[in-house]
Amino acid sequence: LQTPGAVFFIFGATGDLARRKLFPAIYSLYREGKLAQDFAVIGVARRPRTQEEFRSDIRESIREFCRYQAGDESEWIEFVEHFEYKSLDINNIGGFRELRAQTEVLEEKFHIPGNRLFYLALAPELFGSVSFNLKEGGMLDSTGWNRLVIEKPFGYDLESAEKLNEQIRQVFKEEEVYRIDHYLGKEMVQNIEVIRFANAFFEPLWNNKHIANIQITLGETVGVEDRGGYYDNAGALRDMGQNHILQLLTMIAMEPPSRLLAEDIRDEKVKVLRSLRPYASSDEVRENVVRGQYTQGLHKGKSLPAYRQEDKVDPESNTETYFAARVSVDNFRWAGVPFYIRTGKHLPVKTTEVVVEFKGMPTNVYLGQKHKLEPNLLVIRVNPMEGIYVKINAKKPGSESDIQPLAMDFCQSCMIGINSPEAYERLLHDATRGDSTYFTRWDEVSSAWSFVDRIAKAWREDSSDLASYPAGSWGPVEADKLLAKDGFHWWPVN
Numbered sequence: 001l002q003t004p005g006a007v008f009f010i011f012g013a014t015g016d017l018a019r020r021k022l023f024p025a026i027y028s029l030y031r032e033g034k035l036a037q038d039f040a041v042i043g044v045a046r047r048p049r050t051q052e053e054f055r056s057d058i059r060e061s062i063r064e065f066c067r068y069q070a071g072d073e074s075e076w077i078e079f080v081e082h083f084e085y086k087s088l089d090i091n092n093i094g095g096f097r098e099l100r101a102q103t104e105v106l107e108e109k110f111h112i113p114g115n116r117l118f119y120l121a122l123a124p125e126l127f128g129s130v131s132f133n134l135k136e137g138g139m140l141d142s143t144g145w146n147r148l149v150i151e152k153p154f155g156y157d158l159e160s161a162e163k164l165n166e167q168i169r170q171v172f173k174e175e176e177v178y179r180i181d182h183y184l185g186k187e188m189v190q191n192i193e194v195i196r197f198a199n200a201f202f203e204p205l206w207n208n209k210h211i212a213n214i215q216i217t218l219g220e221t222v223g224v225e226d227r228g229g230y231y232d233n234a235g236a237l238r239d240m241g242q243n244h245i246l247q248l249l250t251m252i253a254m255e256p257p258s259r260l261l262a263e264d265i266r267d268e269k270v271k272v273l274r275s276l277r278p279y280a281s282s283d284e285v286r287e288n289v290v291r292g293q294y295t296q297g298l299h300k301g302k303s304l305p306a307y308r309q310e311d312k313v314d315p316e317s318n319t320e321t322y323f324a325a326r327v328s329v330d331n332f333r334w335a336g337v338p339f340y341i342r343t344g345k346h347l348p349v350k351t352t353e354v355v356v357e358f359k360g361m362p363t364n365v366y367l368g369q370k371h372k373l374e375p376n377l378l379v380i381r382v383n384p385m386e387g388i389y390v391k392i393n394a395k396k397p398g399s400e401s402d403i404q405p406l407a408m409d410f411c412q413s414c415m416i417g418i419n420s421p422e423a424y425e426r427l428l429h430d431a432t433r434g435d436s437t438y439f440t441r442w443d444e445v446s447s448a449w450s451f452v453d454r455i456a457k458a459w460r461e462d463s464s465d466l467a468s469y470p471a472g473s474w475g476p477v478e479a480d481k482l483l484a485k486d487g488f489h490w491w492p493v494n
C-alpha cells in the first residue's frame with residue numbers, strides 16, 4: 001500500500017536515529033514503491049549544513065545502514081532531490097516561519113497535497129516547545145493532515161509524562177500523535193497477534209487452565225555504549241521495561257479484539273495494563289522484582305568494564321542495568337499464571353524471546369513414573385532470529401518407549417528471500433497512512449508508568465537490594481530464585 005503524498009520533517013536530522021534508522025527507512029520504502037512520488041523530506045537541526053552536505057549525509061547513511069543500496073547516479077538524484085535541509089533554532093519562531101515558506105515551495109514543486117508529518121527525533125524536553133512553535137509559526141495551517149511522531153522516553157515517571165502530554169495536547173489531538181515504541185514495529189511482535197488469533201490450536205489453550213507461566217526475555221550483549229549520560233538516569237526499568245517489555249506482554253496477554261482496527265486493539269492492550277497487579281508495598285516489590293548492575297566481566301574473551309567505570313556514569317551509581325520481575329495479570333484468563341520478565345545489558349546473547357510454558361499432563365498414567373516429561377513450550381523468537389518453535393515430547397526413535405523432547409521449528413529469518421522490513425520502515429509507513437495500531441496511546445503509556453512508578457519508588461527508598469552480575473553473564477542469581485520459589489526456571493535462550 002502506497003502512502004499518500006506528504007512532507008516529512010525530521011527534527012534532529014543530524015542525529016544518530018536519523019542516520020541509522022530514519023533515512024534508511026525512507027529509502028527502503030521508496031525502493032519498494034511504498035512511498036508516493038509526491039513526497040519531500042526536510043531535515044531540521046540546529047547545525048548549519050548546505051543542501052549538498054545534507055544530501056551526502058543521506059547517501060552515507062544509506063550506504064552504511066540500509067538494506068537496499070543506491071542504484072545508478074540518475075536514480076539516486078531522482079530520489080535525493082526530494083530532500084532539503086533547514087538549520088533552525090527551535091526556540092526561534094522566525095525560523096519556523098521560514099520553514100513554512102520552504103515547505104510551501106516544496107509542496108508546489110512536488111504537487112504534495114498539504115499533508116505534513118513531524119518526526120521529533122529529539123530530547124523529550126523539546127517536544128513541548130517544538131509543538132508550540134509549529135503552531136505559532138503557521139506550520140499547521142495546511143490543507144492536508146498534520147501528524148506528530150515522537151520517540152521515547154515519554155517522560156521519566158507518570159507525573160513528567162503527564163506534563164509532556166499536556167504540552168503536546170495543547171497543539172495536537174490524541175489521534176494526531178504517534179508515539180513510537182520500535183518493538184511494536186518488529187515483524188515477529190506483529191506476528192504474535194496472527195499466531196494467536198489465526199490458529200485454532202493456540203487460542204483454546206491460551207489461558208490459566210493450560211499455561212503454567214510465560215517468560216519474556218530481552219537480552220542485550222551491548223553495554224551502555226556512549227549513552228551513559230541518558231542511561232544513568234533511566235536504568236533498565238525505564239529504558240526497556242516501561243515500554244518494550246510491557247508492550248510485548250500486552251500482545252501476549254490481550255483478549256481478541258472485536259475488530260482488527262487500531263482503537264479496538266489498543267483498547268484490549270490497555271485493559272491488560274490496567275489488570276497488572278500493582279505491588280502493594282516496597283516489600284512486595286523486593287519479593288517480586290530483582291535488579292542488578294554489571295561489574296567487570298568477559299564476553300567472548302573480551303574484557304568488559306564495570307558499569308560504574310563507563311563514560312558519563314556516576315562512579316557510585318545505583319542504576320540498574322538489569323531487572324527481572326514476576327508480574328501478575330489479574331483477570332479471568334490469567335489469574336494464577338506468573339509472567340516473568342527480564343532484560344539486561346551485557347548479557348551473553350542478544351535476544352528477544354517469549355516462552356509460553358504449558359502445564360503438564362494430568363498424571364503420567366499412560367507412561368508410568370519412569371518418565372519425567374518435559375513441559376510443552378511455545379517459543380516466539382522476535383530478534384535477531386525470527387521464528388517460532390514448539391517443543392513436544394515424542395518417542396525416541398529405535399528405543400522401546402524412551403521419550404525425548406523435540407522441537408518443531410519454524411525459522412522465518414532463515415528462509416531465503418525473506419528480508420523483514422526494519423521496524424522503523426514499517427512504523428513510518430503506518431504513520432503516513434494514518435494507521436496507529438502499532439503506536440502507543442496515551443492511556444497505555446500512563447498505565448505502564450503507574451505500574452513502573454511503584455517499583456521505582458521502592459528502589460529509591462532503599463538501594464540495598466541492588467545485586468551485581470559480571471558483564472557477560474545471565475544476570476544476578478536472585479533472578480533465578482524468583483522462579484524457583486514457584487517451582488519454575490528460566491528456559492535457556494537459544
Ligand code: BG6
Pocket residue numbers: 220239240352383
Ligand atoms: C532502545 C533502548 O529503546 O532499545 C536501548 O533505549 C536498547 O537501550 C534498544 O539497546 C534495543 O533495541 P533492539 O531493537 O536492538 O532490540
